[in-house]
Amino acid sequence: MTFPDLFDEFRKAILPGGASGTTLSSLKAVARYTSAREGDAPFKGNGVDQIIFIASGSTKLVAHVSQGREQVVAFHFKGDLVSVPATVAHAYTLCALEDCELVFFPADDFLQIAKQEAQLIVKILERALRSLARSREKAVALGRKTAGERLASFLVTMAERIGWSSEDAVELELIMSRRDIGDSLGLTVETVSRQLSELRNAGLIETSGRSHFRLLDIESLHSRAGHLKAAA
Amino acid sequence: MTFPDLFDEFRKAILPGGASGTTLSSLKAVARYTSAREGDAPFKGNGVDQIIFIASGSTKLVAHVSQGREQVVAFHFKGDLVSVPATVAHAYTLCALEDCELVFFPADDFLQIAKQEAQLIVKILERALRSLARSREKAVALGRKTAGERLASFLVTMAERIGWSSEDAVELELIMSRRDIGDSLGLTVETVSRQLSELRNAGLIETSGRSHFRLLDIESLHSRAGHLKAAA
DNA sequence: ATGACACTTTGATCCAGATCAATGTGGAAC
DNA sequence: GTTCCACATTGATCTGGATCAAAGTGTCAT
Numbered sequence: 164m165t166f167p168d169l170f171d172e173f174r175k176a177i178l179p180g181g182a183s184g185t186t187l188s189s190l191k192a193v194a195r196y197t198s199a200r201e202g203d204a205p206f207k208g209n210g211v212d213q214i215i216f217i218a219s220g221s222t223k224l225v226a227h228v229s230q231g232r233e234q235v236v237a238f239h240f241k242g243d244l245v246s247v248p249a250t251v252a253h254a255y256t257l258c259a260l261e262d263c264e265l266v267f268f269p270a271d272d273f274l275q276i277a278k279q280e281a282q283l284i285v286k287i288l289e290r291a292l293r294s295l296a297r298s299r300e301k302a303v304a305l306g307r308k309t310a311g312e313r314l315a316s317f318l319v320t321m322a323e324r325i326g327w328s329s330e331d332a333v334e335l336e337l338i339m340s341r342r343d344i345g346d347s348l349g350l351t352v353e354t355v356s357r358q359l360s361e362l363r364n365a366g367l368i369e370t371s372g373r374s375h376f377r378l379l380d381i382e383s384l385h386s387r388a389g390h391l392k393a394a395a
Numbered sequence: 396m397t398f399p400d401l402f403d404e405f406r407k408a409i410l411p412g413g414a415s416g417t418t419l420s421s422l423k424a425v426a427r428y429t430s431a432r433e434g435d436a437p438f439k440g441n442g443v444d445q446i447i448f449i450a451s452g453s454t455k456l457v458a459h460v461s462q463g464r465e466q467v468v469a470f471h472f473k474g475d476l477v478s479v480p481a482t483v484a485h486a487y488t489l490c491a492l493e494d495c496e497l498v499f500f501p502a503d504d505f506l507q508i509a510k511q512e513a514q515l516i517v518k519i520l521e522r523a524l525r526s527l528a529r530s531r532e533k534a535v536a537l538g539r540k541t542a543g544e545r546l547a548s549f550l551v552t553m554a555e556r557i558g559w560s561s562e563d564a565v566e567l568e569l570i571m572s573r574r575d576i577g578d579s580l581g582l583t584v585e586t587v588s589r590q591l592s593e594l595r596n597a598g599l600i601e602t603s604g605r606s607h608f609r610l611l612d613i614e615s616l617h618s619r620a621g622h623l624k625a626a627a
Numbered sequence: 628a629t630g631a632c633a634c635t636t637t638g639a640t641c642c643a644g645a646t647c648a649a650t651g652t653g654g655a656a657c
Numbered sequence: 658g659t660t661c662c663a664c665a666t667t668g669a670t671c672t673g674g675a676t677c678a679a680a681g682t683g684t685c686a687t
Contacts, residue, residue: 310673310674350674351675351676353674353675353676354673354674354675372683372684373682373684
């Protein structure tokens with residue numbers, strides 16, 4: 164896709180209602196775009212905060228703790244908006260899970276322009292609050308849940324974000340590797356694999372190939388995830 | 396303090412530059428205030444998102460996983476702004492660590508009014524992004540750090556937020572209990588206690604009474620926390 | 628199709644931190 | 658001051674998930 168097309172994707176996703184022409188053109192002036200191949204890390208947290216729109220593809224945001232110790236802080240899919248913070252206590256890297264097209268802005272410039280357009284900034288705030296809520300949920304899982312609960316939780320959450328319903332199941336295409344899932348849940352590859360086998364044996368999920376999942380019993384998964392919905 | 400005084404605290408903290416009179420009076424119209432005694436839980440996540448300003452005192456935001464399993468998602472101090480989400484996967488409760496005075500708004504109303512005043516909403520967004528950054532740091536700690544690293548990390552972070560320098564140390568008054576600290580770091584009280592003893596023995600900290608801490612060697616603490624600053 | 632390699636699964640052992648148990652101790656109330 | 662009790666510390670043991678090791682298996686390039 165060309166830059167104007169990508170910017171238009173961004174406009175449609177974030178400002179469905181439309182915005183003043185001047186705001187849009189100022190934004191367009193500071194916007195940049197880039198494409199990334201699977202495995203690329205187009206953004207390494209450096210001096211400046213970045214705001215990134217995923218026009219296509221999917222990414223993971225990784226914090227580097229030490230060599231070999233990584234925490235996946237979030238996954239993002241087409242249409243998501245990501246804030247990559249400048250390096251503070253840890254270095255963050257945005258990494259492409261598959262080929263991606265990205266529109267990005269330095270956060271300072273973006274906010275400066277957004278000030279002109281309350282409608283826009285409210286949208287950004289709403290998305291930031293949603294990211295915050297998801298990050299808190301992750302903290303709960305990492306701090307107080309067992310490996311089994313984390314896996315169930317992960318599957319249910321991913322189903323809500325990128326799953327689709329079929330005849331008798333919720334289908335899910337999980338493009339990230341078992342290692343990525345482990346790094347996201349604070350577990351090792353081996354534990355992830357064992358928990359998936361456990362769920363398969365219990366008849367709650369089926370997998371075909373490396374990335375296709377069928378969730379056969381969402382209710383039980385919710386219950387294993389320790390979600391409130393289950394208690395009700 | 397009276398309601399007008401509290402609202403003025405809010406105004407000064409969030410809108411130091413001033414705002415239009417109409418925005419302020421609309422906000423004032425939907426603002427409510429409440430005081431909470433130590434241990435009170437003035438906000439239990441219910442149907443609506445709430446935005447809460449801590450005019451005085453300090454609080455913890457707790458997620459309830461199951462009976463006896465709690466995760467402290469964040470601590471807040473005077474001047475902080477908290478967003479308490481409606482119950483989704485887990486129930487959240489804001490709980491007073493000491494006597495508090497709080498100004499609060501239903502998030503819907505607040506955002507509706509804030510749309511009139513881009514300056515205001517930018518401030519809120521900046522704070523939301525800071526909360527998000529802190530929540531991500533917490534996820535990193537919970538997912539990939541040892542008990543010792545978590546404690547060092549916690550002390551350094553708290554020092555930055557509410558510590559003050561004295562002759563030869565950074566002083567810190569930690570009003571929360573060891574249990575709260577454990578619930579925040581995904582550890583048990585016993586492990587927290589053992590790690591503090593370890594830091595005491597290493598000569599990195601001194602404690603007097605239950606809540607007063609003196610950090611004698613911030614550099615070493617950073618290093619034990621696995622922070623980048625340490626590597627430099 | 629076939630080969631090759633990276634990813635995944637399964638199994639055996641180990642250890643950091645949980646759990647269980649007992650002893651100290653700060654600080655509020657009298 | 659003295660008493661009391663919730664909170665904090667220290668010690669002994671146990672366990673979920675990590676680590677180490679080996680055997681499948683999907684997918685891509687040829």
